[in-house]
Amino acid sequence: MYAVPLAEDAALRPLEPWQAEEFLAHMDRARPHTDPWIPWASRSTDLDSARATLQDYADKQAADTGRLYGIWRAGTLVGGVMFVHFDTRLGNCEIGVWTEPAGEGHGLITAAVRHLIDYAFTERGMHRVEWFSSTRNARSRAVAQRVGMQLDGTLREYFPNRGFRHDKEVWSLLAPEWPGTAAA
Numbered sequence: 001m002y003a004v005p006l007a008e009d010a011a012l013r014p015l016e017p018w019q020a021e022e023f024l025a026h027m028d029r030a031r032p033h034t035d036p037w038i039p040w041a042s043r044s045t046d047l048d049s050a051r052a053t054l055q056d057y058a059d060k061q062a063a064d065t066g067r068l069y070g071i072w073r074a075g076t077l078v079g080g081v082m083f084v085h086f087d088t089r090l091g092n093c094e095i096g097v098w099t100e101p102a103g104e105g106h107g108l109i110t111a112a113v114r115h116l117i118d119y120a121f122t123e124r125g126m127h128r129v130e131w132f133s134s135t136r137n138a139r140s141r142a143v144a145q146r147v148g149m150q151l152d153g154t155l156r157e158y159f160p161n162r163g164f165r166h167d168k169e170v171w172s173l174l175a176p177e178w179p180g181t182a183a184a
Contacts, residue, residue, distance in 0.1 A: 004112075006071065006107075006108050006111040007073075010072065011072055012071055012081070013070055013072060015068045015069055015077075016054060017051050017054040017055045019054065019070070019077075020047055020050040021047060021050075022077050023050050023077065024044060024046070024047055025077075026070075026076075026100060027050065029100045033101055034099070034100075035162065036134075037161075038098050057082065060086075064086060065086050066082065066083045066085055066086050067086065071103060071108050073102065073103060073108065076102065079098055079099030079100060079112075080097065080098055080099075080112075081095060081097045081113055082095070082096050086120075086126075088124065088126070091125070092128045092130065093128075093130065094132065095120075095130070096132075097112070097113060097143065109143055110147065114147055116129075117129050117147060117178060118180065121175045122181055126175065127174065129149075129173045131143075131149055131170075132170055133171070134167065134168060135154060135168070136166065141169065144169075144171040148173055149171040150177075151169060151170070152172050153170055154170070155167065155168040
């Protein structure tokens, strides 16, 4: 099975529709922690909706327009990373993340994001990696900063979630800024 080690007891692996039951159990643990920031977290509330979320990303992977990966720590799904969109024609992609409390504080999200960035730039030839987050999500902002992204700007009151309109920060990293790319 394809797996990328992130730490001694953690790995990044594809997250697929056949894993819907495990994904749902994880989302039940993660929901209170992720739902304020990720609207789709509230949509995976039963086995059918969890499977539909995973199938949506399987379809995106088949079309080469997005991908979803889980982070397992000590054999338990504790978070994940994804290419929310992946546009090879324009050379732009967006990375998103989520975690439950058991996945925090171990550097797993940052390591996984670095892996996706490296894949996008060095293997797929993308030009721009984007990161969007609520201005209220300090943990998300910290990941963007740790991987070297620059803040492009803030879209005021951009998206509603849970009865509140969030300002959205737009972060980016360009291929010439990433070590290991031909342009760097």
